[in-house]
Amino acid sequence: MTTENSKETAKKTCPITDILESLRKQLHTEGQLPAKIRPAVARVARIVTEITLGRGSVANLEELSKAISELGAIAPSIANPVAASLKKDREEWENHIAGNLCSAGTCFLPRSAPCQVACPAHIDIPSMMARVGHGDYSESLSILAADTPLPDSCGLICPAPCEDECVQNAVSGAAVFIRPMKHVAARCADIKPDLEKAEPTGKKIAIVGCGPAGLTAAYYLAQKGHEVEIFDEREHAGGIMRYGIPNYRLPEYKLNAEIDVVKQLGVKIHLGYTVRQAREFLDKGYDATLLAIGLQNSKRLGVPGDDQDFVIGGMDFLSAVRSGKNPRVGPHVIVIGGGNAAIDVAMTAFRQGATKVQMWYRRNRKQMPANPHEVELALAEGVELVEFWAPTRIHPDKQIEFERSRYAPDAKTTPPVTVRADHIFAGIGQEADLSWLEGTKIETEWGNIVCDPVTLQTGEPGIFAGGDIAHGASTVVAAIGSGKRAAESIHSWLMGVPADYESLEPKRRDEVPFLSSTPEHRTSPKRAHIEENDPSTRKFSHDFMQKDWDEKVAAVEAERCLRCDICIGCGLCELACIEVGAEALKMVETKGGRMVFKDFTTPAEKCIGCGACTSVCPTGAIIVEDRDGYRVTEITGTVVRKQALEICSCCGETFSASAKQLQQTRDELGKMTREGILCPACARARSAESMKEMQWMAQLF
Ligand code: SF4
Ligand code: SF4
Known part of the structure; x- marks a missing residue:
């Protein structure tokens, strides 16, 4: 039952976005739509997409009405809801077209790269990485310097929220390894950014x-x-x-x-x-x-006995170590907590004398707020993770009582335990x-x-x-x-x-040419990694544990970036491709309705080089052009199809056809094209002439 209140608080949706989502869903559900109606559905979806991007016009509405009636003739159940919305929500459609106004606020949104949006400093990640890929480290550092004074530090310690939002997660299952790119740029740049200062303000x-x-x-x-x-x-x-x-x-x-x-x-x-x-x-x-x-300051554990001298705040401990006070701990250390700071405390404990380090955490490993890679590093050094326990009391003889935490599946049936430790660290937060x-x-x-x-x-x-x-x-x-x-x-x-404040929003800081890469590599789940020093020796050393990331490895990793700064994920190209019946482009929908190419290999066999995609692409992310005797289809720097151009023996124009098309032409029109290959237009004309000739001859007999 819908109450008045829930009506008020329900999130407003845009009927135009709803229609687009429904059409896309039908197009992307394999086997849902018969091949013969897919082009008509794609046509309607393409026109609706244009409108949601702010590229709609009155002519678009007319084109849409025509497309809907054509679709209605073959698939009324799909066409009718769109036609109904055009009538019922007419004002909304007109507002979208006339003033780029969407009452739900879901259309016309800026389409910055998801990684850049997720980065709290809004670093122009795709441009920065592309510069690393080209070996332009100083330029890469300049891009970074526009948004952070601490690129190298971020390149070493950032938990990389950008990687959580990287669309490669949806495409290959492995985000681009963004974090260390900043470190490579900072390390390899010959020229430091030239920071300009405005005239003194006197403030x-x-x-x-x-x-x-x-x-x-x-x-x-x-x-x-x-x-x-x-x-x-x-x-x-x-x-x-x-x-x-x-x-x-x-x-x-x-x-x-x-x-x-x-x-x-x-x-x-x-x-x-x-x-x-x-x-x-x-x-x-x-x-x-x-x-x-x-x-x-470290937060106290908040249990009886947490004020004794062997119970130490994690942050106080880290600070003492970094201040050169060299506090010795152990041999048995218990760290309470599951965040990045708790991990740092646990790993530092080994370096300060501990031989047995345990992290007791009230949830399990998967639910730890710590960066998963940091957790791996700690476990590799020998830190033991003890899941689903919460401390309840610390005794003066260094015994600590734990009860099974309420998050444990066996919370009600597992009795409390008591363990002894030489030092207990609180890694549960700061104040x-x-x-x-x-x-x-x-x-x-x-x-x-x-x-x-x-x-x-x-x-x-x-x-x-x-x-x-x-x-x-x-x-x-x-x-x-x-x-x-x-x-x-x-x-x-x-x-x-x-x-x-607009200047703080994600911005493109540079126009960086695409990196060229193979179709297979663009969707490869093989993510580069960085080697660290051997855990058995590094655990006793405060020296930098990460080995330098080879810039050539970084460049190859940068090629996995799908350049979401340029391909804005509107999906127009895929729809145009379905519309012409080629079905060569395959995209997948990611968060926020962003479309992303999920495979770069299908175009090699299915692309017909017609250029429908490039004619609708608003950004130049997909290109179809003739180069050196070939028609080349390229998606954000990756050549996905290269077909030798043919010269029409009739009109002399160059043209490109898929291998299948050429074969068909040869088979079907072979008799008529003995003198050479005809472009599709001449072949059609020749076919029509021949038909007339046959009809005329038939009349004679
Ligand atoms: S593919 Fe590249 S641009 Fe897109 S989200 Fe990932 S890193 Fe950012
Ligand atoms: S290549 Fe162009 S048309 Fe295709 S999704 Fe990207 S921006 Fe849109």
């Missing part, structure tokens, strides 16, 4: 916290011409990247090199500075303040000390600073918040995205100009 900004959010905001604000100073209470710059991420994952010298880029923009970094009051910089004459202090905000208008909630989600402005005018302290514990790349937003908001606030 002075204080940033509290020298982690990824603070460094990013400083990087952009300095380029906008502001004077920027960062204040941090630690001895060294880098925040979580220096004190919370082990050296074996992010070596100090690499981080220092990236911080130097920010300093070269004129940003001053004051270390060992404890901020006492949120307003102190405004009171000292700074024009704005950004609070980007991160979450530096910040916010007591110094008391007496200001800045509110806090759940341990974070409350700020406007768009402007990041706090309750205190001129004070903004960014990074983990604003959005909660997250990744370095999320902090970079937040730092970019903070910089835009602060600039707008200081200069009295509207904030250009």
